[in-house]
Amino acid sequence: MAHEIIERNQGTSGIALVGLQRGGVWLAEALGEAIARIGTTVPVGSVDCSLYRDDIGLRPVSPGSVSQIDFDVDGATIVLVDDVLYTGRTVKAALDAITDYGRPTAVQLAVLVDRGHRELPIRPDFVGKNLPTSSDEQVAATADGVTIA
Numbered sequence: 167m168a169h170e171i172i173e174r175n176q177g178t179s180g181i182a183l184v185g186l187q188r189g190g191v192w193l194a195e196a197l198g199e200a201i202a203r204i205g206t207t208v209p210v211g212s213v214d215c216s217l218y219r220d221d222i223g224l225r226p227v228s229p230g231s232v233s234q235i236d237f238d239v240d241g242a243t244i245v246l247v248d249d250v251l252y253t254g255r256t257v258k259a260a261l262d263a264i265t266d267y268g269r270p271t272a273v274q275l276a277v278l279v280d281r282g283h284r285e286l287p288i289r290p291d292f293v294g295k296n297l298p299t300s301s302d303e304q305v306a307a308t309a310d311g312v313t314i315a
Contacts (some may be wrong), residue, residue, distance in 0.1 A: 167276055167292045168200035174291065175243055178206050180271070182242045186260050187214040187231035189249035192309060193278055197247060209237040213246075215259035239268030245292075249307040251277040254288035278307045 175181055178201060185194030191212045198210035214231040216222075246260050257275060264270065276292035281299045297312065299305055304315045 167294055168197050168204060170292050171197070171245055171274075171276065172201060172204060174274070178208050180241070180243050181245060182209040182211065182237055182239070183245050183247055183276075184235065184260075184264065185210070185212045186246060186248040186256060187212055187216070187233070189307065190247045193249055193276075193307075194247035196309065197245075197276065211235040211237065213260055213263050215256060215263040218259035218262040219255060220258070221255060233263070235267050239264060239270050242268075242270050243272045243274065244270040245274045245276050247276045249277070250279045250281060250305050251275075251288075251290055251293075252281055252283055252305075254284045254286035257288050258286055279305060279312055281305050 172178060183194040183198050185191035194210050194212065198208055201208050211234050213233045213235065244264060246257065248256065251257065261273060264273065274291040277290045278294040280290055280293045280296050283301050297305065299314060306313045
Protein backbone atom coordinates (compact mmCIF):
# COMPACT_ATOMS: atom_id res chain seq x y z
CA MET A 167 0.00 0.00 0.00
CA ALA A 168 2.92 2.35 0.66
CA HIS A 169 4.03 2.06 -2.97
CA GLU A 170 0.47 2.65 -4.18
CA ILE A 171 0.13 5.81 -2.07
CA ILE A 172 3.38 7.20 -3.48
CA GLU A 173 2.46 6.28 -7.07
CA ARG A 174 -1.06 7.72 -6.95
CA ASN A 175 0.22 11.00 -5.46
CA GLN A 176 3.29 11.15 -7.73
CA GLY A 177 5.62 11.26 -4.77
CA THR A 178 5.31 12.16 -1.12
CA SER A 179 5.13 15.95 -1.31
CA GLY A 180 2.17 17.26 0.67
CA ILE A 181 1.05 13.84 1.92
CA ALA A 182 0.19 13.17 5.57
CA LEU A 183 -1.12 9.93 7.09
CA VAL A 184 -3.82 10.03 9.76
CA GLY A 185 -4.68 6.81 11.57
CA LEU A 186 -8.19 6.39 12.93
CA GLN A 187 -8.16 5.60 16.64
CA ARG A 188 -7.76 2.80 17.60
CA GLY A 189 -7.28 0.27 14.84
CA GLY A 190 -5.80 2.52 12.19
CA VAL A 191 -3.03 4.12 14.24
CA TRP A 192 -0.64 1.16 14.16
CA LEU A 193 -1.24 0.78 10.43
CA ALA A 194 -0.62 4.48 9.73
CA GLU A 195 2.65 4.26 11.65
CA ALA A 196 3.68 1.13 9.72
CA LEU A 197 2.80 2.79 6.40
CA GLY A 198 4.76 5.89 7.44
CA GLU A 199 7.81 3.72 8.16
CA ALA A 200 7.44 1.90 4.84
CA ILE A 201 7.14 5.18 2.92
CA ALA A 202 10.24 6.50 4.71
CA ARG A 203 12.20 3.39 3.64
CA ILE A 204 11.11 3.97 0.03
CA GLY A 205 11.73 7.69 -0.13
CA THR A 206 11.12 10.51 2.31
CA THR A 207 9.36 10.83 5.63
CA VAL A 208 5.74 11.90 5.75
CA PRO A 209 3.89 13.26 8.78
CA VAL A 210 1.84 10.69 10.67
CA GLY A 211 -0.95 11.58 13.09
CA SER A 212 -4.05 10.11 14.65
CA VAL A 213 -7.64 11.20 15.08
CA ASP A 214 -10.31 10.12 17.53
CA CYS A 215 -13.63 10.52 15.75
CA SER A 216 -15.86 8.81 18.34
CA LEU A 217 -17.71 12.02 19.23
CA TYR A 218 -18.42 12.72 15.54
CA ARG A 219 -20.29 9.47 14.92
CA ASP A 220 -23.92 9.67 13.87
CA ASP A 221 -24.80 6.68 16.07
CA ILE A 222 -23.35 8.12 19.27
CA GLY A 223 -26.69 7.83 21.08
CA LEU A 224 -27.35 4.30 19.83
CA ARG A 225 -24.29 2.56 21.18
CA PRO A 226 -22.00 2.91 24.17
CA VAL A 227 -19.38 5.61 23.87
CA SER A 228 -15.92 4.26 24.52
CA PRO A 229 -13.48 6.47 26.39
CA GLY A 230 -11.97 8.94 24.00
CA SER A 231 -8.52 8.47 22.66
CA VAL A 232 -6.21 11.33 21.95
CA SER A 233 -6.14 12.98 18.54
CA GLN A 234 -2.63 13.98 17.57
CA ILE A 235 -2.22 16.03 14.43
CA ASP A 236 1.03 17.99 14.73
CA PHE A 237 1.13 19.22 11.13
CA ASP A 238 -0.80 21.65 8.96
CA VAL A 239 -3.86 20.02 7.42
CA ASP A 240 -4.61 23.03 5.18
CA GLY A 241 -3.52 22.24 1.64
CA ALA A 242 -2.27 18.73 2.48
CA THR A 243 -3.37 15.45 0.95
CA ILE A 244 -4.59 13.50 3.96
CA VAL A 245 -4.59 9.72 3.73
CA LEU A 246 -6.99 8.40 6.36
CA VAL A 247 -5.85 4.97 7.51
CA ASP A 248 -8.00 2.32 9.18
CA ASP A 249 -7.65 -1.39 9.82
CA VAL A 250 -11.12 -2.64 8.79
CA LEU A 251 -13.70 -0.87 6.63
CA TYR A 252 -17.25 -2.01 7.30
CA THR A 253 -20.29 0.33 7.16
CA GLY A 254 -18.33 3.50 6.42
CA ARG A 255 -19.69 5.39 9.41
CA THR A 256 -16.33 5.67 11.17
CA VAL A 257 -14.76 7.09 8.00
CA LYS A 258 -17.57 9.65 7.70
CA ALA A 259 -16.97 10.67 11.31
CA ALA A 260 -13.22 10.94 10.63
CA LEU A 261 -13.89 13.22 7.65
CA ASP A 262 -15.92 15.48 9.93
CA ALA A 263 -13.18 15.42 12.59
CA ILE A 264 -10.40 16.27 10.12
CA THR A 265 -12.18 19.45 9.05
CA ASP A 266 -11.78 20.76 12.61
CA TYR A 267 -8.03 20.83 11.92
CA GLY A 268 -8.21 22.57 8.55
CA ARG A 269 -9.14 22.16 4.92
CA PRO A 270 -7.09 19.53 3.11
CA THR A 271 -6.63 19.64 -0.65
CA ALA A 272 -7.74 16.01 -0.87
CA VAL A 273 -8.60 13.11 1.41
CA GLN A 274 -7.85 9.53 0.47
CA LEU A 275 -8.67 6.33 2.33
CA ALA A 276 -6.37 3.37 2.98
CA VAL A 277 -7.67 0.24 4.71
CA LEU A 278 -6.05 -3.07 5.45
CA VAL A 279 -9.33 -5.02 5.11
CA ASP A 280 -12.47 -4.06 3.19
CA ARG A 281 -15.22 -6.39 4.36
CA GLY A 282 -18.13 -4.82 2.47
CA HIS A 283 -21.58 -4.10 3.94
CA ARG A 284 -21.36 -0.36 3.28
CA GLU A 285 -24.17 1.85 4.59
CA LEU A 286 -22.68 5.06 3.19
CA PRO A 287 -21.19 5.82 -0.24
CA ILE A 288 -17.59 5.44 0.90
CA ARG A 289 -14.97 3.55 -1.09
CA PRO A 290 -11.30 3.09 -0.18
CA ASP A 291 -8.54 4.30 -2.48
CA PHE A 292 -6.03 1.73 -1.17
CA VAL A 293 -7.00 -1.76 0.03
CA GLY A 294 -4.76 -4.45 1.45
CA LYS A 295 -7.38 -7.22 1.15
CA ASN A 296 -11.03 -7.49 0.14
CA LEU A 297 -12.60 -9.97 2.53
CA PRO A 298 -16.27 -10.86 1.99
CA THR A 299 -17.93 -11.55 5.33
CA SER A 300 -21.40 -11.89 6.76
CA SER A 301 -22.67 -9.00 8.83
CA ASP A 302 -22.71 -11.08 12.02
CA GLU A 303 -18.99 -11.92 11.82
CA GLN A 304 -16.37 -9.89 13.66
CA VAL A 305 -13.14 -9.02 11.85
CA ALA A 306 -10.00 -7.99 13.70
CA ALA A 307 -6.81 -6.86 11.97
CA THR A 308 -3.46 -6.52 13.73
CA ALA A 309 0.16 -6.49 12.68
CA ASP A 310 0.10 -10.26 13.28
CA GLY A 311 -2.76 -10.92 10.84
CA VAL A 312 -6.51 -10.88 10.30
CA THR A 313 -8.97 -12.97 12.29
CA ILE A 314 -12.66 -13.60 11.69
CA ALA A 315 -14.89 -14.65 14.58
